[in-house]
Amino acid sequence: MQKKNKPLLFDPFTTRENNQKLLKQKAIVVWLTGLSGSGKTTLANALQHFLLQNGHITKLIDGDELRSTLNKDLNYTQQHRTENIRRAAEVAKLFLDSGVITCCAFITPTEELRTLSKTIIGENDYVEIYVKCSLEECEKRDVKGLYKKARKGDLINFTGINAPFEVPEHPALVVETQHQTIQECLTQIYDLVRLRISVK
Amino acid sequence: MQKKNKPLLFDPFTTRENNQKLLKQKAIVVWLTGLSGSGKTTLANALQHFLLQNGHITKLIDGDELRSTLNKDLNYTQQHRTENIRRAAEVAKLFLDSGVITCCAFITPTEELRTLSKTIIGENDYVEIYVKCSLEECEKRDVKGLYKKARKGDLINFTGINAPFEVPEHPALVVETQHQTIQECLTQIYDLVRLRISVK
Numbered sequence: 001m002q003k004k005n006k007p008l009l010f011d012p013f014t015t016r017e018n019n020q021k022l023l024k025q026k027a028i029v030v031w032l033t034g035l036s037g038s039g040k041t042t043l044a045n046a047l048q049h050f051l052l053q054n055g056h057i058t059k060l061i062d063g064d065e066l067r068s069t070l071n072k073d074l075n076y077t078q079q080h081r082t083e084n085i086r087r088a089a090e091v092a093k094l095f096l097d098s099g100v101i102t103c104c105a106f107i108t109p110t111e112e113l114r115t116l117s118k119t120i121i122g123e124n125d126y127v128e129i130y131v132k133c134s135l136e137e138c139e140k141r142d143v144k145g146l147y148k149k150a151r152k153g154d155l156i157n158f159t160g161i162n163a164p165f166e167v168p169e170h171p172a173l174v175v176e177t178q179h180q181t182i183q184e185c186l187t188q189i190y191d192l193v194r195l196r197i198s199v200k
Numbered sequence: 201m202q203k204k205n206k207p208l209l210f211d212p213f214t215t216r217e218n219n220q221k222l223l224k225q226k227a228i229v230v231w232l233t234g235l236s237g238s239g240k241t242t243l244a245n246a247l248q249h250f251l252l253q254n255g256h257i258t259k260l261i262d263g264d265e266l267r268s269t270l271n272k273d274l275n276y277t278q279q280h281r282t283e284n285i286r287r288a289a290e291v292a293k294l295f296l297d298s299g300v301i302t303c304c305a306f307i308t309p310t311e312e313l314r315t316l317s318k319t320i321i322g323e324n325d326y327v328e329i330y331v332k333c334s335l336e337e338c339e340k341r342d343v344k345g346l347y348k349k350a351r352k353g354d355l356i357n358f359t360g361i362n363a364p365f366e367v368p369e370h371p372a373l374v375v376e377t378q379h380q381t382i383q384e385c386l387t388q389i390y391d392l393v394r395l396r397i398s399v400k
Contacts, residue, residue, distance in 0.1 A: 070290040090270040
């Protein structure tokens, strides 16, 4: 730029604060972990809908969606499953830094992966919710037909069948989709979330 | 979920529309292309600042920032430079779909790469701005000392030195940071942008 210009002093790191003020909300990342078919995306959608109705700006980052766009170059090896979570968390962080309330729906099967996402996002802004549902029930639902495929041996590293799911050690909340209605789960989640996103 | 629940009919694809309504803005992606040191990030910062002052919610996606977070696994081979742009465009699309006005500052040296980003983002939402500045001037500025390193042979595929920069064929706007002040460039950009983001 020409010398006669005064430097424009704008700190990009204040974007979050400024946006939060404009949006009248505090940003957090709600990270839903649980087996395939446990209801993560359904709950994330419901939460997003509810927050929107209450005037909040949100972003839903869903495993299936990301796998067909940003992460379409990744397969299901352990290395790529880790990379899948790393990128998801980095994207969530970008939204967080924009003041947007972000819901992530990813199986995130191990404590190591959940620690990775928490570390990238930052412990203070990371709210982990365990969407609990038994393997038997998830397999019975089998909405996407993936359990059937996995049992046939057509899928590698399918959580619950030929890859482990470690029960989250320190989730902020556990919802049990096998025994509760969507509305009950949502109420529990919102009771936790609203305290964190309120500007008062 | 338990059978007694009615299905929750929420279409994720309406998020952009709903958010835009709440934010009182239309989202676009402003893609700044130009040599290293041409002033892309400075202008993107200034634009973001200006839009914020006018009540808009924006996100700046900057090449240097992304290289240290989401894209930190990438190097500077042609293959990885392409992947760098692909991911940036996918992230921009996620912000666009959230109703957020997004500014991207990436060298994007070839028509092929610019076509890639335009294709991912969608032609209707992609506003390409060529931040024009001569190689001589950029090299003289050399804010990050990269041209010096590249001349020494320490950097591979450094645009302008040992990798080509193709002049954009169909930018929506050209700003010339060598001959105009920041304010003049910004005014030109804003004149173009405000027509696209206005809800009226």
